[in-house]
Amino acid sequence: MRLSTKARYAMRLMVELALHQKNGPVLLKDIARRQEISARYLEQLILDLKAAGLVKSIRGAKGGFLLARPPKEITLLEIFQASEGPILLMECLENDTICRRSPFCACKWYRFPDIPSKE
Numbered sequence: 251m252r253l254s255t256k257a258r259y260a261m262r263l264m265v266e267l268a269l270h271q272k273n274g275p276v277l278l279k280d281i282a283r284r285q286e287i288s289a290r291y292l293e294q295l296i297l298d299l300k301a302a303g304l305v306k307s308i309r310g311a312k313g314g315f316l317l318a319r320p321p322k323e324i325t326l327l328e329i330f331q332a333s334e335g336p337i338l339l340m341e342c343l344e345n346d347t348i349c350r351r352s353p354f355c356a357c358k359w360y361r362f363p364d365i366p367s368k369e
Contacts, residue, residue, distance in 0.1 A: 260333035275314030302332035
């Protein structure tokens with residue numbers, strides 16, 4: 251499986267926050283410079299990560315971004331899903347109207363044990 255640029259950059263952003271969080275909030279412009287990623291792109295990514303509860307922002311002169319939880323408690327799956335959305339075997343798992351077979355589809359009723367359900 252290949253990860254999209256968005257997912258890879260989200261993971262690099264989170265690693266940067268983990269590596270530098272002992273120094274306090276991290277500025278996106280510093281991550282952008284170190285990782286050679288557009289600051290504008292990181293601004294878009296950070297919104298998804300913040301909405302997922304993975305990062306928090308600190309306002310003010312000494313502001314920036316921090317991980318919302320200790321690094322060892324954040325999984326790559328969470329980062330991936332925050333940036334890309336849920337991992338689905340088929341699109342119809344999230345939208346019943348896509349396929350007429352939805353009410354009796356075997357894929358719909360099987361849940362992978364390693365992937366937490368949204369329920």
